[in-house]
Amino acid sequence: MFIVGRFLLGLLAGPNRDNNVFWQLLDVASKPALWITRKISPRLILDQHIPLATSSWLIIAWVFVVQMKIEMCLEMGIAACQ
Numbered sequence: 541m542f543i544v545g546r547f548l549l550g551l552l553a554g555p556n557r558d559n560n561v562f563w564q565l566l567d568v569a570s571k572p573a574l575w576i577t578r579k580i581s582p583r584l585i586l587d588q589h590i591p592l593a594t595s596s597w598l599i600i601a602w603v604f605v606v607q608m609k610i611e612m613c614l615e616m617g618i619a620a621c622q
Contacts, residue, residue: 542570543595573598 546566550557557563570591577594578587585593613621 542566543573543591543598546570547591570594 546563549560549563549566553560553563573594574590577590577597581590581593609621
């Protein structure tokens, strides 16, 4: 969510976003995920595309975890998951 917020604020703030306090907070919060993506991705991927790649793998991971949770709830019974 930090990456999406950072993207939207970047659209609104424009080139002066580096001076924006909220941009700086979102930037600090999203740095770990962006750093991991940069380390595991090949150099062929441009730095400007790293936030998109990060968002993509985070969404895929979220879908995978939700799918696992649903399967566990179905195995244990719906009443155990409430």
